Structures are given as structure tokens and as C-alpha cells.
Amino acid sequence: MYCHTPCGPWSTVVHYIWNRDLCDELCLIDVMEDKLKGEVMDLQHGSLFCKTHKIVGDKDYSTTAHSKVVVVTAGARQQEGESRLNLVQRNVNIFKFIIPQIVKYSPNAILLVVSNPVDILTYVAWKLSGFPRHRVIGSGTNLDSGRFRHLMGEKLHLHPSSCHGWIIGEHGDSSVPVWSGVNVAGVSLKGLNPDMGTDADKEDWKHVHKMVVNGAYEVIKLKGYTSWAIGLSVADLVESILKNLHKVHPVSTLVKGMHGVKEEVFLSVPCVLGNSGLTDIIHMTLKPEEEKQLINSAETLWGVQKELTL
């Protein structure tokens, strides 16, 4: 059983999960009743072509009972030009309504937070739910890393799955590209080009990271919102959880005590996902400047978090 809240452009998350036959029951929740009903009906009309035998939707959270995974996309979305951190208090208030309801009906669920700013809202979901930290996961930089690997693939004329690169830290403007780990077939690209990621780099790989950071803003400017890529990246995470794959993904988790971070903040690092949630964290060997960037992100996030009323 899997539950999704709510609809909107991010109902593509739902679509991919439904289309890839990941769960046996799919539940949608939203406050906008007509929109919700329309979406559920449309999905149900496609049920001949899929393997999800039950699709339900309601305003009432009792329909979400016994969910294994709850994906939270609820909240106001970024306006054109708005940074993720500006959305915060608007979305905290929405979460104060949603999270306790989810917990009430699915006390053993794994929460997957997608709403932005995802790192802060994952922290908020963790605090409000009272769940252990391994069951509260933020979609984090899974998407940023996906965008990076796509752009890397374009630059090298390779498929993204053969391009390896990890973006960690904040899902946002201060995400950290770990240049030392970027490789193709185990060949470290920084080993071939020591200037990679610096201003001196003639190939300007730093621009690739910049394109990742700006990617969301650009798509929002062009089509009003982003949906497909985030939908696919979340379905990817849900698949690892529901199928107990123990695959490594960069997702947002509590990083206090790691890489010099002192506050209770959530940032993306490579984590192992299985059916009990986040089972392990990978310790990356970071350069001092990369760790510094993480600590800066942590401080920025904490600066916002400590002002929140939860």
C-alpha cells in the first residue's frame, strides 16, 4: 500500500509509480476534492493496462491506513524566480496539518518528502512525526544528481547510466558536486583534468553544475513547473524501498555529526535504501572545500530552521 499526497503537477510521481507496477494499492490525498476525484478516476480508467489493483483517493486520511510508503508532495510550489527557502513557513503550516494525520493511520510507514525546500521540510516532517530518522527521507539531490549525469552524458556522448557523478548537500542553490568521484568506467575525470570544477578549467565543468542548480528555475520559467524528472526520480527511490534493493541513492537525511556538521539538519549524502527505509549511510571522502560547503549549507538551513514554529 502506498500513499501519495497531494495531486498537482507532481502527480507524475503517482503516474510513474503506478505505471511501473511498484505497489498493490495506491492512495491519493488532497484538499482539492474535485481535482482529486478527477485524477483518481482518470487513473482508474487506465487500470486495464496496469497491475495496481486498487486506486483510491479521498480528503479523509483514513483511506491512507496501512501505507508502506507515504510520498509527501503537498505544499505551495516555487513561483518563477522564488528560491526554495522562501517557501518555508507556508509549507510548514501545511505539514502541521498533514504529518500527524499520516502518522495516525500509518504508524509504521516510511515518509518520503518531496515538497520544497526539501531538506528543511524533511527535518520538519521528522520532528512532527516522531518517526526514527531512518524512516524519514527527503528526495534531496537524487534529482540533482540525475540532472548532472544527464548533462555529463550529453557532454561525453554517453548514456547517463554510464556516467557517474554525485551531487550532495542542499537540494538547491548550494548543492555540492563531488568532483573527485566523477568517473566513467572507474576512470576519474578529475584525474584526467585536475582543473575540473575550478575556475581555471578550460572545459568549464563548473558550468555543468551551474546548469543543474538553474535547471529547475529554467524549466519553471518555460513550462510553469517541473514534473517528469522529479516523478521519475521519486519512483526510483520508491522502487528501491519497496523492492528492498539496497541501492545507493543521494537522499536527504540527518547529517548531524558527519563531515563537521553540528546542527540537526538534513542534507543529501549517498544512502542505502531498503524496505526498512534508510539502512546505511556512505561516508564520502570529501575535500576540505567540499566539507566546508556542506557546513555552510548546514548553517544556512539551521538559520532558517531555528526560526520556525513547529
Place this chain on the structure above:
Amino acid sequence: MLITWWYLYITARSILQQTLNMASILQKLLTPLVSGNPEPPRNKVTVVGVGQVGMACAVSILLRELADELALVDVMEDKLKGEIMDLQHGSLFLKTPKIVAGKDYSVTANSRIVVVTAGVRQQEGESRLNLVQRNVNIFKRIIPQIIKHSPHCIIIVVSNPVDVLTYVTWKLSGLPKHRVIGSGTNLDSARFRYLMADKLGIHTSSFNGWILGEHGDTSVPVWSGANVAGVNLQTLNPDIGTDADRENWREMHKQVVDSAYEVITLKGYTNWAIGLSVADLTESLIRNMNRIHPVSTMVKGMYGVKDEVYLSLPCVLNAGGVASVINMTLTDNEIGQLKQSADTLWGIQKDLTDV
């Protein structure tokens, strides 16, 4: 005389009625709009050899829905017929509408990819290199027939010893070298990734590690590239892969080398893993993906190799075959091992007759 004519008339009318009735169900049911010859296949795959490996390749390719037509060829006619019927009986559950088979290679015409698994298999304890001349003679019959009916195909050679037989196939086919690929160490690397990932408690696909060179006893694990999430394992343990390593990670590579022999000892042959790995290669080729796989390719001129030998290196595979080869940053030791493999293989190849 009138009675004879009468009986003739009744018989003729009855036959006519029967014929008309048989035709009329089809005529009543369907109104054809398109006449003429059906379209030729766009993604046809042929598998040569319907032994355990060939059938595992065929089934993996069918389940991945990679081909719009599948052809099977073998010399053992009954076995072939039984296998094809069994597959066709499953067609309700598949998306490959045409599955054909025959002893005659005309069934393979217009293939995009031809997977060659024909040949005798390793006996218990037999090293791959000992199979050689037996399989060369078989290939001399097979390869020219394949080319005759599918002159533009890409050939994936699976039969062992795969590196030598890929060379043989290249020579016998006259195809450019980028269209003749050996399944090579795609399987060894998959085994390696599985064993390493299992030890670390993560999914196989989250462990990145490459085994190159000979698909066999002298394969080369590139320890310097082994990583999880970009974290280089050799940086965490500089002794990895050496005798000094207290964690003895080298044992993982040894297990990879021994694993085929072990499975053969236990169940008589290996098939599932090789079948899946071949389907993986086929997917990159048919779907024009530009994905990188460690496969056996012609390496003369690389890493100091002077002879025309096939060894596995990471290759970018797309619809044209091997698009490019990744230049690995190898240690002197690793390059030395590759060269040694090359020398061993050339030692065998130069003595082959009729290639």
C-alpha cells in the same frame, strides 16, 4: 451413367461447400486493408545454438522485449523444434510476434544482432583455452552462413574461449572490427560487482568495478577504479588487491575466476547469468544507448599490444556496434597483465588452421 454423374456432382458440391465455408470464417471476420508483403523486421535477433546458454540468451532477450523477431538455429533438429514450439506456446505472454527456427540459415535473414553460442562447452575442469580448435571448426561452417543472410549485422560471440573465438569470427566474417563483439568480461564484471556488493550489503548496481582482459583465468580486476558512490575503495585501503591486504579483497577476484568452474561442477553448466548479461549487451546495441560495457574488442595498438587479439575493455555500445573504447588509467602492473593475456592468446591464435 446418370447415377455416376449424380454422385460426382454431389461430391463436387460438397467439396466446394467445405472450401467456401472454411474461407468464409476468415472473410466474414476480417476485412483486410493492406495487401502485399509484410514489413521486414526492424529489430531481429538471431541466436545460434540452442543449448543451455543459447536458450538462456533467447529467453532473456524475449523477456526484455528487445526484438520484433527472434530466430534460432542449430544442427540438432529435434531439440530445435522442441525448443521453438515451447517458446511459441508462450507467445500469449510475450511481445515478440515472430519466433522462427531452422537448420537452414535462411531463417536468420535480415538480423540486426546475431548471438553465437554454438560450440562444445567446457567439460568439468577443462580450461577455456583447451576448447579452441574444436570450436574453430564449427565456426568455419557457421560464420559465412550468418554473413550471407545478414551482411549488415553485429555479431556477439559468446562461445568459449570467447576472446579467441571473437578473433576467429572477425577473420571469418570479414566484418569491420567494431561489428564483432565478444561477450568477454561483461559476465566477470557482473559476478565481481555481485560479490563485492554482497560483502558491502548494497545492491550490485551500486558497486562499480571493472574486470578487463581475458574472460578467463588471467582476467584483470582494475582495483583503482572500484568505487561506491564515487568513493574510491583503494583510497580507503591502499593495499586492496595486493598480498599485503589484511581484508583479502583479492579473494573476491579469485572467486570470480573460479565461479564458472564451480557452477559447472555443481549443476553441469552455467546459463542464467550469461544469458542475462548477453541481453544487457543486446539492449545497448538495439536501443542505441551509448552505454559502456566491458566486452571483447580488437585491442591491437593499445597498452603496448602488438598482435591482433581480442580482449575486454570498457566499450561504448550503440546501434553501430562498438562506438569507442574508454582509455583506462591502469597501473603498470595491470598493463603488464593485459599484455601477458594478449601474448598467451596470440600464442594460441597463430597456430590455428584455416582462419
